[in-house]
Amino acid sequence: MRILLLTQWFDPEPTFKGLTFAKALVDRGHEVEVLTGFPNYPGGRLYPGYHVRLRQRESRAGIRITRVALYPSHDHSALRRAANYISFAVAAATLGPLSVLRPEVIYVYHPPATVVLPAILLKTIRRVPFVLDVNDLWPDTLAATGMVTHQTLLRGVGAFCRLGYRSAAQIVVVSPGFKQALVDRGVPAEKIEVIYNWCDEAAITHAQSDAPILHEAGVEGRFNVVFAGNMGRAQALSSVLHAAKLIAEKAPRVQFVFVGGGVDVAALKAEAGELALHNVRFLPGRPTVEVAPLLAAADVLLVHLRDDPLFAITIPSKVYAYMAVGRPILMAVRGDAADLVTQAGCGLFCEPEQPWSIAEGVQRLAATAPNVLRQIGQNGREFYFRTLCLDVGVRHFEALFGSVVR
DSSP states (O other): OEEEEEOSOOTTSOOTTSHHHHHHHHHTTOEEEEEEEOOOTTTTSOOTTOOOOSEEEEEETTEEEEEEOOOOOOSSOHHHHHHHHHHHHHHHHHHHHHHSOOOSEEEEEESSGGGHHHHHHHHHHHTOOEEEEESSOTTHHHHHTTSOOOHHHHHHHHHHHHHHHHHOSEEEESSHHHHHHHHHTTOOGGGEEEOOOOOOHHHHHTOOTTOHHHHHHTOTTSEEEEEESOOSTTTOTHHHHHHHHHHTTTOTTEEEEEEOOOTTHHHHHHHHHHTTOSSEEEEOOOOHHHHHHHHHHOSEEEEEOOSOGGGGGOOOTHHHHHHHHTOOEEEEOOTHHHHHHHHHTOEEEOOTTOHHHHHHHHHHHHTSOHHHHHHHHHHHHHHHHHHTSHHHHHHHHHHHHHHHHO
């Protein structure tokens, strides 16, 4: 099949539906092309070597990539964030149909929902069906994170999303809860397929036991609780800092390590200083291959999101990496994510945004025998490679693309 990947985010930006996905499809005999933007996520600044142009072509691993202009931004400003999303959508909609070869099927990665605009135009002009992969539920996420509060705007975004659902030949969602949410909004259940995400398996499986990040984190002789990834409003990590405060005297061997970037990093560092926390470390964000040794060396891997109904149907992408690396998970997210960890038998649930519950969960795991912790982690790793890994996911997508083309 000739497959076009339409996504605002693509390598070198961190994304599991990027180059790895494209190469896996090529390895299975398909012809893949990519229509994307200039890399600026998550910092909102262009990556070294890139300059915004109207259009730029490049090739990675033999895959043809067309980048179109956008306004680079990713901060607290709703206006600048909207400009980032809309600029890419308009550029891809106007330049895309003239810039890509005619595919047989288009894969469309959402978020942002604005990517539906070029998807519909490509479908109409090139007469090609598209599969919409919904990784983020809009307008719910916009409201839950406080990015958009104006009800008229939220209703407008919701109407635009419904247009995308109607226009798509098939819809992929990343959790059972997402599927039910779309069914409740009038999308036919038979049009929706649940395909779980995966992680950067190559980086995870080649973690080095003597990597520099381990010395930077000071893991030796500590019971390390590691949070890796974006630190923004949705993660609500202030609660974790207060849990660290509660546990400081009761379990002095416990250390919380935060590694990553995001709009709340500076505020979290300031709060840790105000709380006089000596059991917390912050490390800057870096590629998965460099973070993987820290994940592998952790005693516990933490997942935390705000206690919001939206996140009860969300499975954070870090869950897959945590499972693949084979370490116990402390899950401070309700719903589908907690159910997945329970099903795999690879961790404990604690109440999100409740410092006492987070502290209690950490203490329970810290008191668990090392061999039991190893088995809990191994449960997650076996579950991941049996049911969630890249090979399983790509085969599901391949079958879905084939059914749409037929």
